[in-house]
Amino acid sequence: TGRQPGPSIQGKPKRRWRYPTRDAVTSSPAVADGVVYVGSFDNHVYAIDAATGKRKWRFATGDDVSSSPAVVGGVVYVGSLDGRLYALDAATGQERWRTRIGQVISAPTVEDGVVYVGSWDGNLYAIDARTGDERWSFATGAEVFSSPAVANGVVYGGGIDGVLHAVDAISGQEHWQRSIGSQYSSPAIVGGVVYVGSVNGRLYALEAATGETRWRFATGARIASSPAVVNGVVYTGSDDGNLYALDAATGDKRWELATGGPIFSSPAVTADTVYVGTLEGILLAVDVESGTQRWSVRIGDAVYSSPAVIDGVVYVGSDDRRLYAIGGS
Numbered sequence: 001t002g003r004q005p006g007p008s009i010q011g012k013p014k015r016r017w018r019y020p021t022r023d024a025v026t027s028s029p030a031v032a033d034g035v036v037y038v039g040s041f042d043n044h045v046y047a048i049d050a051a052t053g054k055r056k057w058r059f060a061t062g063d064d065v066s067s068s069p070a071v072v073g074g075v076v077y078v079g080s081l082d083g084r085l086y087a088l089d090a091a092t093g094q095e096r097w098r099t100r101i102g103q104v105i106s107a108p109t110v111e112d113g114v115v116y117v118g119s120w121d122g123n124l125y126a127i128d129a130r131t132g133d134e135r136w137s138f139a140t141g142a143e144v145f146s147s148p149a150v151a152n153g154v155v156y157g158g159g160i161d162g163v164l165h166a167v168d169a170i171s172g173q174e175h176w177q178r179s180i181g182s183q184y185s186s187p188a189i190v191g192g193v194v195y196v197g198s199v200n201g202r203l204y205a206l207e208a209a210t211g212e213t214r215w216r217f218a219t220g221a222r223i224a225s226s227p228a229v230v231n232g233v234v235y236t237g238s239d240d241g242n243l244y245a246l247d248a249a250t251g252d253k254r255w256e257l258a259t260g261g262p263i264f265s266s267p268a269v270t271a272d273t274v275y276v277g278t279l280e281g282i283l284l285a286v287d288v289e290s291g292t293q294r295w296s297v298r299i300g301d302a303v304y305s306s307p308a309v310i311d312g313v314v315y316v317g318s319d320d321r322r323l324y325a326i327g328g329s
Contacts, residue, residue, distance in 0.1 A: 002266060008272055009314060009328040015297075016053065016327045026305055027040065029316065030071045031310045036308075036323065037071055038317055042321075061082050101119045101137075103120035106118035106119065106146060109155075113130065114126050117148065118144025118146060124140060136171065138172050142159050145160070145183070146187075153168065156189065162180065164178045182199040184264075188229045191248075193207065194207075197226070205234075205251060232249065233245050234246045234247075235267040237267065238262075241262055242263075243263060243284070245288070257291045259276075259278050260282065261282065264302075266306035268306065273288060274286040279303065281298055283296065300320025
């Protein structure tokens, strides 16, 4: 949903540390038990101490890692463009299993002992989280970049085929499908409604049970940013350079903020602040109620990575080959 558990940054933003990798960091960080897990285009998955920025371990895959890790039960699940999904021990980085499912940019979602993930081979997969065995696969019409969401026994996911699919989490049988345009945006599910953006420049609110449209909101360009839905408000970025806040029930616009650059990054929302990155290399903090910019920090290059906010610190990756930790003064 994009809701972040930690408090907002207090005072002026200040860089705590930055960790250098050997290539772009478009993967979005996951933070668990004081460790930041993230992938890099240098073919590695990293575990970084959240307090110090020191590396705990790194794991080499056979190609770029832009998939964002999921950390569940002491295991890191992450995909690679080498065509494999990996399960790694969160403490040591040792491989538990790998399974070949085609090139993976999609971030895994783990629910009830099953890993759900999309692949460039056009399938949504359900993989046993303990063994790596395939439980089922569902064929979409084309590559799947976005990350699936799971709610009430249903997996929601889509790709370049332009269709959002609702698939039974146990059997892999399709419940419904809805043509909404190609999706880089990943769905958020709140209160029986699926919120998702499209390359056609629209954000959709669909009935989770049927796929019927509740409302849709048009921006000026592609929506690759995944929506955050918090306290009855939907926050999303757009390639038109704006950050939007919409009423979750009606789709009416509450505010918009011109950010100065396209937004691929997905918003992270604390109690009073929205954090998001832009392709102009800016990390923004925005008031949730008014849409007023609180502060901005220039990161070294384009920010595709989505921020994580934990204990008053924002963690985010950049195309400048670094992972950043930004705290308060």
